[in-house]
Amino acid sequence: MNVFLWILQGFLALAFLAAGLAKLTRPKEKLQPQMPYVEDFSQAQVRAIGAVEALGALGLVLPWATGIAPVLTPIAAVGLAITMALAALVHVRRKENFTVNLVLLAIAAVIAIGRFL
Numbered sequence: 411m412n413v414f415l416w417i418l419q420g421f422l423a424l425a426f427l428a429a430g431l432a433k434l435t436r437p438k439e440k441l442q443p444q445m446p447y448v449e450d451f452s453q454a455q456v457r458a459i460g461a462v463e464a465l466g467a468l469g470l471v472l473p474w475a476t477g478i479a480p481v482l483t484p485i486a487a488v489g490l491a492i493t494m495a496l497a498a499l500v501h502v503r504r505k506e507n508f509t510v511n512l513v514l515l516a517i518a519a520v521i522a523i524g525r526f527l
Contacts, residue, residue, distance in 0.1 A: 415524045419470045419483070422517050426490060427467035433460025447500055459493075466490040474525065487522035491515045 432441065438448045438456045448456050469486025473479050494515035501508035 411524065415521060418517055418521050418524075419474070422487075422490070422514065422521065423467040423470040425467075425514065426463045426470070430460045430462070430464030430467060433457060434464060447504055447506065450500065450504070462489070462493055466493065470521065480525075484522045484525035487518045487525065491518035491522065494518065 433456050438451070438453050441448050441456065451459070466486050466489050469482055470490070471483075473482035473486075494511045498508040498511040498515070501511060
C-alpha cells in the first residue's frame with residue numbers, strides 16, 4: 411500500500427506543481443488558451459490559486475519523505491481535494507468539462523485516507 415500511495419503522491423504532486431508554477435509565472439492572457447476559466451479571475455487570484463497548488467504539491471511529498479510533521483501530507487491532500495471540488499464548481503458554472511477535477515479530487519482523497527490511517 412505504501413508504494414501505491416507514493417506513486418499517487420508523486421503523480422499528483424507533479425500535476426499540481428506544473429499547474430501551480432504555470433499560474434505563478436505566466437500572465438493570465440498566456441494561460442487562457444489552455445485554461446479558459448482564468449478570464450473569470452484577476453491576475454492576483456490566478457497567482458493565489460497557483461500558490462495553493464504549488465504549496466499543496468510540496469506538502470504531498472516533503473513532510474512524508476522527510477518524516478518532519480508527516481501529518482501535513484494527508485492535510486495537503488485534503489486541501490487539494492477541496493481545491494478540486496471548488497474548481498469543479500467553477501467548471502460546472504461555466505458549463506465546461508470537470509472530469510479531470512473529479513479524478514484529481516479522487517486521487518487526493520485516496521492519499522488523504524491512506525496517509526491518515
